[in-house]
Amino acid sequence: MKTFVGIDLGSTTTKAVLMDEERQIIGRGITNSRSNYDTACRVAGQEAAIDARFTLFRREFDADGAGQTRVEEFLCGLERSFRLEQFLEQLEDLEQTCLGQVKGERFEKIGDGVRQALGEVFRRLRAEAPAMFAPGAVRKSDFFRDIAGSRYLAVAEEVARDAGLSYDLLLNVYDKSIIAVENRPPSGSLSDKFKRALDRVTAQGMEPGEELIRRVDRALGIELEETYLVGTGYGRVTLPFSKEHIRSEILCHGLGAHMMYPETRTVLDIGGQDTKGIQIDARGIVENFQMNDRCAAGCGRYLGYIADEMNMGVHELGPLAMKSDKPTRINSTCTVFAGAELRDRLALGERREDILAGLHRAIILRAMSILSRSGGVSDQFTFTGGVAKNEAAVRELKKLVFENYGEVTINIDPDSIYTGALGGAEFARRAVEGRMEGLNG
Amino acid sequence: MTTPSTSEIVARCKALYEDLNFTTAREWKAAEAGRKVIGFMPIYIPREIIHAAGMLPLGILGGGDNLEVIHGDAYYQSYICRIPRSTIELGISGRLDFVDGMLFPSICDVIRNLSGMWKTLFPEVYSKYFDVPQTYRDEIGGTFYIGEMTAFMHDLEELSGRKITADDLRHSIDVYNKNRRLVRDLYALRAQKPWQAPASEAYLVIRAGMVLPVEEHSELLEHYIAAAGAEDRPIKDNCRVIVTGMFCEQPPLNLIKSLELSGCYVVDDDFMLVSRWLIGDVPLEGDPIHNLAQAFLHHSESTAAKYEPDREEKGQFLVRAVRRTGAEGVIFASPSFCDPALLDRPMQQNVLAAADIPYIAFKYAENSGQMQPIREQAGTFVDSIKLWSAA
Amino acid sequence: MKPQTIKAQPKDAIKDASMLKQKEMMAKHYDRLSDARENGEKVASTFVPGNLNELLMCFDLVNNLPEVNAIQSGLRKQSGAYIMEAERAGHSEDVCTYVKSDIGMMAKGNIGPNGRKLPDPDVLMLSYTGCFTFMKWFELLREQYKCETIFFQTPYMADGKITPNMIQYMVRQLKEEVIPKLEKVSGVKFDLDRLREYLGKSAKAEDDLVYILKSAKHKPSPIDAYFGGIYYIGPIFGAFRGTDDAVEYYRFLRKEVDQRIAAGLGPVTPDGPMGEEKYRLVVEGPPNYTHFRQFWKMFHDEGATVVASSYTKVGGTYDYGFRHDPARPLESLAEYCLGVYTNRSLPMRIDMLVDHMDEYQADGLVINSIKSCNSFSAGQLLIMREVEKRTGKPAVFIETDLVDPRYFSAANVKNRLESYFQMIEQKRSGASRGAAA
């Protein structure tokens, strides 16, 4: 089948969306952008293609609607098992890479000990992996780096203590290896992984039956032809595509938001390093936009620094901030000094949740300024980008929008991080349809 | 009636300072039908004329560190100082909706352009860029200034619907002469016994004069001077310094406190120059407008926003202030991106260096939150004066 | 991705005949400055806005413009080092970089663009028009040169009109301060007829300049009224107004433009002639000089021609009808100073840009906001809003600096411009489809 791909190469994450000829999204994929852009694009694209397979499976079964719950259960099981397979594969790669680091004069005396310790760490990581992908399990993040990283740190601390080794040393080995692993796109054939995942599901006693297998096979057989690709985002100038395949991220975000919510007139996107306020018309055409200037204050990375400082995941900041009812007043949103300010305030005895709530408010205040600069907020208003996942940021935004612009419908989609990629995919589809840009159907 | 204590007076002034809705000015206006309020920005405006027109001159000094600026940033790039953006915020958020006119004194290009922005944003309100001469010969700059003041007076007459007589003006000059005398007294007290009237208190007390009717403010000053002078406060091992550069965008109160915390006694400053711009009393006899012009041309404070025609005189006013107050050093504290203050600074520093007066310099913004670097710099300054002047 | 390691040697900039002629004039002027001491000529330093060249010529003074020196330093990529030098000497990083480039240049030996030392001025003619910084700039220069400083204040046109009080004030200053002091410094007696003669020549050149600026109404426009415009205004804003050289230059330029119009050609840029004119733009704000060619190329590459700009009005608003007038010599000098772009109130600036958008049938407005320059920059965001509102055309806001290379982020500027052009494109095709449907 024909597919259209949009890739949004963000400063923190790279997102891909796969669209069919009916303008239906069939797959979404996301990965860390850090390190290598080429790889990031490839990985995100691959992830989207995998996601698309599951959509195709579902379509295959939706056709006759038979045995819905059982099928759904089966597909979920299959997906989890597939993710687990992927995880284990990368874990294996990480272990080998780590072991490869154990050489040179630094390790002359302790090499064996370190190797043993690493073996132990990875044995434990493998052992706990299935639980992480069990039904209902919550993971800290979807990225290998984050999941494996946080568990590695925890496990390595124990192992190092038991073995009388320096914890810093084990950390260092990890820090060195993870970039290399991340920069290698997942190897191994997809259908092999699907097969192994199927075996796992079967082993769990969920006997799929012949019919199921036949349909899965059929869906796997559909060829996903990459008809046209459009790239966008922060890193678009470095994208390995030619100029016709590149659109400005402003246009893509505007169009993407329009496709999700056709009534959208104002879009706010807060990503890792930039905040954009965009005004669009009834056809999704950009009327006006503003971005932050060269200072990256108050963007997503700001939260990243705070999270690092507090030793938390970015996902956990919002919920903690929600516990506050009297945010501390914070004026500086310099990303780097955020940590210093945090320490200052903690030392003054202020509560963590209040400070956090204040920091969130500071970010949103900055975003409000950018929105105001771009022409204010009109109905409907759509909030996109990574920070839209953060409930405390959303709470402050809702408050401030109401205070300044009155009753406005605010749209936030759980998949809003894909907005730019979605716009890109639609531009790709239009390009093939023979109209470069312009209004949609 | 017992006179209020210093802490009561300071508490009242602090409440006035923190009130971003200008409640007292609103109440003053509401108390009698037909009353009008004229806002003005730093640095100097002849408040006497507004007073003579029966109106309340209201000093607008930005939003400080308590105002959340949401729309203001939409009008200003990051490399422009804060005061115009927080002033715009005050306007857009309706906090100045009771103000019948706005004056933008000639201090720099930012305020100058703000005057045009105000006209565009609030076309229904009277607003004026108040141009002043930078040449000081009577027949040239003086004539021009009298022309500008007269035009302004006519504007106010039109606004109020009544004529301003020479006696009205004389009365107003008298009232402001008194106020300026009291302000000078307060500065003298602080220069003499800085522990009795700490800078952070004196600041609030003078700042109250930006929003109160002048008569009320004079009374408040009298009370504070009496109460603070009488109080017995411990003397600290601090250094006497002059702070300069803060004539427009105001520092957060915490900054002034931080300076004191790190060991400074501020014995002179250039906060709210409007309250002591004219040096000495303006004569009451003769043509009042002419007298105001004379005072402006020949008896007014020096500051970075003014042209100094005589090269030899450049910066000497600081040296004189140091000698007068017995200061041990000068702190240049300027708002970030403030062209007048920052461009003038090197010239003033040269003058101080030549006179062997120690100085330091740093920048702030009205909403600066982090005082640690400022404490550190001021503290080191004090350390170095203290550790070695004793040795 | 393609690493950008191979840096092609930039090709020599392509220039048309008028540009070469102008370059020659400038070179001659700088030589005259360098030789001034030897030739017994006296030098006055002054500013572009409020440049009283005709008056200075009456006293045989050679005009040296620190602003133009700063521009030259920027174009020749020396300003960065000069600015750093000034900052080291205690100047704040926050203030106008024009000033710092000038101060730094003096600190480093005051070498002009011809590679020779520029003379110390004999008089500082501080014509305080449209920018507060001028005052401080000349106070700083006075510290350095310790020479006579003449202050000439232009009141601000805050209410959009020139009042008799303003003219009176200025004429008085001219009569009682400026002229007597210039006489004293130069030892030349003031001769009103001489001034009249120069003013007459100014007006003649100004007529041709206006013709050239207005030629941008043609489609395609034969000139670029911003990047190219900067060359065109050079002589009249600088030391040539009131001279035969200027009259001749503008006549020459006018012919060149006429030829291009006849041939249906667009402007010549350093990277070759303009191709298809895809976008017509109005630009507000000064340019960036440290990356001038690169900046221009960003427009050239996209087929964007600037058809009008406000920067070409900082030394006089001739296309708004002002002419130097021999019949009212001192009054007309006063009116000239009052009318320069930065001395006009914000509402007047908005009106002017809106007019330009209509008159030159522009597709949009580009605001190049200069970090250094409060005079231009404070309020530009409101200008942008108002122009958008009143014309219905989109605007884009970019931020650079005049001569501080640290504030030119090519990637950032390109990103915004590219998004902007794509937006205009998208709107257009949307509109045409809308019309077709």
Place this chain on the structure above:
Amino acid sequence: MTLAAGIDVGTGVVKAVVFRVGDGEEDWLSRATLRIRQRDPMALAREAFDQTLEEAGVAEADIDYVATTGEGEAIPFHTGHFYSMTSHARGARYLNPDCRAILDCGALHGRAIITDDPGRVTKYKMTSQCASGSGQFLENIARYLGIAQDEIGKLSVSADDPEVVSSICAVLAETDVINMVSRGISSPNILKGIHLSMAIRLARLLKAIGVTDELIMMTGGLARDEGLLAAMRESLAKMRGVEGEITSHPDSIYAGAIGAALWGAFRSEKLAASGTLLRAS
């Protein structure tokens, strides 16, 4: 004999020392450093102080003057507080009596100080506002590159073709670095590039306060970083007007604490002489 303690509460590390001063002797009795990393600096100050007391074998009551510096103004048990630049200058002079200019490179701020011959601080300046080119930034990048702190210097010195980081913002500079990684620039070259851009800023600070041919001493945590030291040498060599040599000392991280202790002892003696020794509350 005077016993004095100096406690330097930094943004990255808490440092404490105890000195015995008298008869022209300055004996360094004990020392402690504790990294802050998400812990309460005030509690760490106490902990570091206790460690130094124990190591020196003295009781808290025997200490004549507890001097704090850095962000230690709020420490309840101090006798007096000295500001960082005062104490760093003094500490540097202790470590190397010949130095006249001091460059303190800490986690967030850089400070340049110049002293006259008697050791009096005459001029100083600190970096402000933007945090790119701070120790913290270097630390973050090193973590990202997978490099241990003590390896940074050695790697940086081995660079052959350093890639200079241009961004003014630490966050954007981080992206710059990531771009470099993806362009295959080696870690030594990246680290050296960061060192160089830090060094340019720091050299400018020195020049700004008028350092010319004084011996410059680096203090603070980053003074241990040989890569930065080398980069400083390079950028000073390129900067006209600053001719002085630059050195460091293995104990430079303690400079602030040492200076505080020595000033404390000085004040204590003076106050004792004038009979007004008070314990500050």
